[in-house]
Amino acid sequence: MYSLLWLFDTLITLYVWILIASAILSWLVAFNVVNPHNQIVRSVGEFLWRITEPALAPLRRILPNLGGIDISPVVLIIGLYFIRNLVFEILV
Numbered sequence: 130m131y132s133l134l135w136l137f138d139t140l141i142t143l144y145v146w147i148l149i150a151s152a153i154l155s156w157l158v159a160f161n162v163v164n165p166h167n168q169i170v171r172s173v174g175e176f177l178w179r180i181t182e183p184a185l186a187p188l189r190r191i192l193p194n195l196g197g198i199d200i201s202p203v204v205l206i207i208g209l210y211f212i213r214n215l216v217f218e219i220l221v
Contacts, residue, residue: 134220141213144180148202151177 154174157163163170181202188201 130220134217137216138213141209145206145209147177147180148206151181152202 154163154170154177158165158170158174165171165174184205185201188204189199192201192204
């Protein structure tokens with residue numbers, strides 16, 4: 130059972146890091162630090178968008194518009210850590 134909990138924890142931690150990388154890349158593109166027309170940047174951005182958008186899109190529909198500030202990654206990270214801690218409390 131501990132192996133499954135370890136795998137669950139590792140997957141959530143990995144997804145949180147992917148969410149953080151996606152947010153940082155979007156900031157870098159928005160502030161013209163990286164060129165979005167670069168093939169590597171475009172490929173990485175497309176990968177991160179495809180991985181994170183299915184989880185973030187429903188949150189964006191629910192959360193209020195804050196005038197250009199997207200807090201959906203923060204809400205999702207808090208939710209993922211809540212679910213992780215809940216599972217550990219129930220099963221351990």
